[in-house]
Amino acid sequence: MKTTAERIFSARFIVPQLCVIAFIALAVSPPAKADVTAFGQEISIPRNTVNGTVVARHYMTPQEVCGGSSCRVTQVFAYPDGGGSSSNSTVLTTNVSGISTRLLINGRAYGSSYPGETFTRPIEVQLLGDGRENKGGSLAGVHGSPYYYTISTVGGFAFRIYLKGTITPIDGTCSVPSQTVTLPKTLIQRLERVGSTAGTKSFQIQINNCPKGYNRVGYTLDPIGGVIVNSPGVLPLAGGSTASGIKIRVENAQGTPATMATSITLDGYRKAEGGSFVIPMQASYIRTDTVAKPGTVKGAMTVFMDYR
Incomplete structure (x- = not known):
C-alpha cells in the first residue's frame, strides 16, 4: 500500500x-583625504516614513578614507543641520524636516567623540526618517557650513562629509x-x-x-x-x-x-x-x-x- x-x-x-528599505546608487567617492559628498541626487520616499527607517545609504571604503586597507579613526565631530555647534548625539537632524542622518563605523553609530576605532569595512552614512513631518527639500547646511561630519584618522588624514540631494515625499x-x-x-x-x-x-x-x-x-x-x-x-x-x-x-x-x-x-x-x-x-x-x-x-x- x-x-x-x-x-x-x-x-x-x-x-x-510603513516599512521602507532604500538603497541608493552612488557616484565614485573622492580619493583619500578629499572631502566627501554623500548622496547628491533625488531621493523619493513615502511621506509617512516611520521614525528610524533608513531611506538611503552611502559607503566610504578604507582606501577612500585613508588610502589603505584599514584605517583608525581618532576623532569625529558631528554637526546637526550641517553647521553650528557639534553634538555627541548619534542621530543628527538635517535641514529637511522628517529626515535625520547617522554615521556608522563597524556598524556602531557615532556623534562627536574620540572612537579609537580601526575599521576594514566601509564607513556608512545613513539618511533616516525621524518622525517629523516630511516636507521634502534640498539637503544643505546652515550657517554657511553644509557639512555634517568631520573625521580624523591616524596618519593625519582628515575630511568633511557633506550631505546633498533633494528629498521628495510621495503620498502613498x-x-x-x-x-x-x-x-x-x-x-x-x-x-x-x-x-x-x-x-x-x-x-x-x-x-x-x-x-x-x-x-x-x-x-x-x-x-x-x-x-x-x-x-x-x-x-x-x-x-x-x-x-x-x-x-x-x-x-x-x-x-x-x-x-x-x-x-x-x-x-x-x-x-x-x-x-x-x-x-x-x-x-x-x-x-x-x-x-x-x-x-x-x-x-x-x-x-x-x-x-x-
Missing part, C-alpha cells in the same frame, strides 16, 4: 505599510495582499534523494496601486524564520508542520530558486505612471535531509517593499 503525504504550503505575503505606497498558496499532495517516493523537488505550484505576487513619483520600487523576499545558508529559495518549516526532511522552495517562473533577503527592482514600474504589477513565481517541495518523514509541510515569507 502506497503512503501519501499531504503537504500544505502556507505563504503569507505581508507588506508593512504600493500594497501587497496576503495570500495562501496550497501545494498538491505528493508521494514521498517522488522525493527520492536530497535536492529532489516535486509538487510544483504556480502563483503570483500581486503588487497593487503603486503611486507615481518614485525613482525605483523594489521588493525583498524575507523567509519567516530566517534565510537557510546554502539553501537558496528554501523556507524554514513553519509551525504546524508534521513532516521532517522536506521543506518548501520558492522559485521564479523558470524554476530557479528565488533570491532571498536582497532588494529586487520591480520590473515595469515607471516613475511617471505608477500602477499595479504581478510577479510570476512557483513553489515546490524539496528533500533537504537523507531521512524524511511524511506529513504536512508549511512555510511562510514576507514581502517588504522599498522605495527610492
